Every structure is written in structure tokens, then in C-alpha cells.
Amino acid sequence: MGRKYLEFCELRKHALSTGKMDLSNIDWFYPTNLLPLGIFIKEQQDISVIPPINLNVLNYYNIITKGEARYSSGRSYIPIVQIPPNEYQREKMLEPLYTFKNAHVGGRNDFSYFISELVDNVYQHSRFSTAYIMSQKYARSTEVGIIDNGISIPGAFENAGFEFDDTKALSEAINGLSTKPDAGRGFGLRTSIKIFTEGLRGECLIISRRGGLIATKEEKTFYEMHNYYIFNGTLICASVPHIKSEVNIYDYIE
Amino acid sequence: MTTLNSEKAVYLAEHISQNLAFRHSADDLFNYINNLEESTIIVDFSEIKFVSGSFAHQYLINKKATPKDVTETNKTFNIIQMFELVERRNSKLRETNNEPYKVLKVIQVGKTGRL
Numbered sequence: 338m339g340r341k342y343l344e345f346c347e348l349r350k351h352a353l354s355t356g357k358m359d360l361s362n363i364d365w366f367y368p369t370n371l372l373p374l375g376i377f378i379k380e381q382q383d384i385s386v387i388p389p390i391n392l393n394v395l396n397y398y399n400i401i402t403k404g405e406a407r408y409s410s411g412r413s414y415i416p417i418v419q420i421p422p423n424e425y426q427r428e429k430m431l432e433p434l435y436t437f438k439n440a441h442v443g444g445r446n447d448f449s450y451f452i453s454e455l456v457d458n459v460y461q462h463s464r465f466s467t468a469y470i471m472s473q474k475y476a477r478s479t480e481v482g483i484i485d486n487g488i489s490i491p492g493a494f495e496n497a498g499f500e501f502d503d504t505k506a507l508s509e510a511i512n513g514l515s516t517k518p519d520a521g522r523g524f525g526l527r528t529s530i531k532i533f534t535e536g537l538r539g540e541c542l543i544i545s546r547r548g549g550l551i552a553t554k555e556e557k558t559f560y561e562m563h564n565y566y567i568f569n570g571t572l573i574c575a576s577v578p579h580i581k582s583e584v585n586i587y588d589y590i591e
Numbered sequence: 592m593t594t595l596n597s598e599k600a601v602y603l604a605e606h607i608s609q610n611l612a613f614r615h616s617a618d619d620l621f622n623y624i625n626n627l628e629e630s631t632i633i634v635d636f637s638e639i640k641f642v643s644g645s646f647a648h649q650y651l652i653n654k655k656a657t658p659k660d661v662t663e664t665n666k667t668f669n670i671i672q673m674f675e676l677v678e679r680r681n682s683k684l685r686e687t688n689n690e691p692y693k694v695l696k697v698i699q700v701g702k703t704g705r706l
Contacts, residue, residue: 343697428608428616435610435641446641446669453612453643460613461645499687504694512688521648521680528644549697559694566697587672590644591680 338369338480338542338574339551339560345370346566349377352384359387366397368471368482369542369574375417375469376486376570420456420468420485431456434470446586447532448472448481454525455483455573462516463487463571478539482574489571490545503548504559511543511550511557513591526573528590536584539577544568599629600664604638611642617649621657630659637665647677 348370352358358378366374378386389395421430434452452470459468465487472481488496491506497516501509511530515523533539534554543550547567549560562568601624607616624632636642651674654661666674 427613428610431610431612432608449610449641450643453610453641454645457613457643457645460615504692508692509687514687519652521677524680525643525645557692559692560697561694562697587669587676590673590676 338367338540338576339549341367341369342373342542342544342568342572343566345373345377348374350565352377352381356383357385357387360389360394360398361387363389363394364391366394368473368480369572371397371417372469372471372482372484372574373568373572376467376484379467380486417469417471420459420465420470420483422466422468427460434472447537447584450532450586450590451481451529451575452483454529458525459483459485459487459571462493463489465570478576478578480574480576482572484570484572486570489569490543491548492546502561503546504550504561507543507545507548507550507559511552524591529575532584532586532589533575533577536586536589537577537580539575542574542576543572545571597629598631598633599627600633600635602635602637604636609638609640611639611646613643614645614649617646617653620650621653624659624661625657627659632659632661634661634663635665636663636667636670639665639667639670642670642673644673644677644680647673648680650674651678 348358348360358374358381360374378384386398389398418430418434421427431452435449456470459465463485465485468483468485468487470481470483472479489503490510491501491503493516494501494506494509499506499509499516510523511527513523513527517523530541530552533541534552538554541550541552543552544562544566546569547562549562549566551558551560601620603611603620606623607620611617620634624634
């Protein structure tokens, strides 16, 4: 997943230096590169886009740029859902994701827990203007991703008075430290990663400003990103192999 | 639906959604409850499919603060489980973690191993 994000960064670097986002040779999109691309294209209106040649990839690109988000149960992906910044229709907005059978990795509650906790985190902490969530089913795995262009996880800790570098901020966030003073908070991200890595044997990627993380059941590796690879906001993706048995999320919730 | 003069049932599936995800939704629910005339409120979880930890946590915070007598009905086993797990969290306030962790620098594509 990380490599796809870095490929997006290379496209971004080229686009910022030439004024053209060249997607002509893209062979497929993944949540890890599609979601930041959606944010970038929306924020950089003066950059012209050379669309993908491949028709399937072009269709995906149209979902981003033309706001096509019609739900169809026959599709192997959840169309990109824009998370509304205002409070109206928040719960209704998530309905297509909850009812999407193809994305029920490990069971309906696993997917519901992930999207509800992470979307709530976006509302609670990020102060975003643009945020998206999407999921894609592949032959052997399903990927789900959420992105926002808000203040980032390190930025949220800074605003709360913590003096962490960006990787330390990620480390604290996944350990369950909350930027809010109330007891009992800080479990959403921590538990989501636990369910996806320990329960579902998947892999999680987080990019937030200069901090990066790849988490699996076996290890968590943090990355300090070069300037080219910074993301001013937060991208969280999970890739989960298809397994036959349902994982009980309540075994993993602390 | 009003069942008695001093008692009111609130159906969450109608009032919010069948999936209860957000802390704001729990706050909105109790803003509504606190402005009701009735002193006894029955929160009905019929047809609720999923309750997130965040919603459950914020619900319990609001329930503790409200002057109303709030009880719940029709909670499924999973919903009861979620509320019980979250209730245990209320005693936990996490501190910063001093354990060492591995940091790799991402300088260039292809030079960072798995990322």
C-alpha cells in the first residue's frame, strides 16, 4: 500500500513542477493513491489533468472529478463517498458503506467499526474541508481507505499542547493517547488497527504530515517522510485478506 | 411517541439512523431529550444494527449528566456488549508511551523497503 502512496507523491511532484497531472499511464487506482489524488485535484484547480487512457481507470477518475457516487450492489467497490463537513446527514451519509456486502471484511461489524470510528475521528479532530472514504474489493483482499485534508494527527497533538515530532505523534495516537482530556477516549484508531492487523491479519497504512506507519500483526514500522512525501492531512488505509470465518470485534475492543 | 404524560419513548432508528456512529449524534440525542417535557425517557434500540464505541461512550457521558431518568430498551447482545466494554474505558486515561519504536526515513521511492 505504501508504494502506491509514494507513486501518487511522484505524480504530485511532477504536476507541481509542470502544471500537468499526467495520469495517462496509470494502470489501476487503489484507495492509497486515488484518495490523495482526489484531494490534490480538488485543491489544485489550476493544474490540468491528462486523463488515464485505460477506460476502467478513466471511469474511476470520473468518480473523483465529476462527483459520480451512485451506489450499485453489483460493483466490487464502494464509490468514493465525500464526508460532509457540516453536521447534517452525517449518519445517513455512511449508509451505502454499511450496506455494501462486498466490503464486509471479516464480518459486517468489523467494517462498520472501522468506518464509524475513523469517520468520527475526522469529525472530532481534523477540522477538514474535504474528506473521502472508499473501499475496493480485489480477488484476494479488500482495501478500505479514508482521507481528510485537515490539521493532521501531529497537528492535533500540537494544538492540544503536546510537543511530539510527527512520527512520535503517530506512535502516541495508535497507542491510544487522546488529544481530548476526557477519560475513556483514544480507543477508536487503536482498536481499529488491532482488529485489522491482529483479528483480520491485514495491513494498515497511515500517512499524516511527515509521519508514516505500516502496521501488521507482527510489527509496526514508523516512517519519517521526505518533503516530497508529506501529506497535509491524514490518510488511513487497510488491506485485509479474504478469510472465511467472521472475526468477533468485541474480542479486540478494549 | 408519548406513552404516559411523564414518559416518552425515543426510537433511535427513526431519530438518528440504524447505525449509530458519531459522538455528535449522541450529543444531539441528549440535547433533544433534555428539552423534552417528560422526565422519564425510554431510549428504544429496536432495529439498530450497529453502535460504535464512540457513540456508546458519548451516550454514557451524556446519560450521566442529564437530569432526566433515561433507560434503554430492546438492546441486542452486541449493543449490550459494546456499552459494557465502553463503560470500562471510563476509568482509563492513557499517558504518553515511552517505549522505543523503529523509525525509517523515506527519502526516495524504492529505498525504503516495504513502504
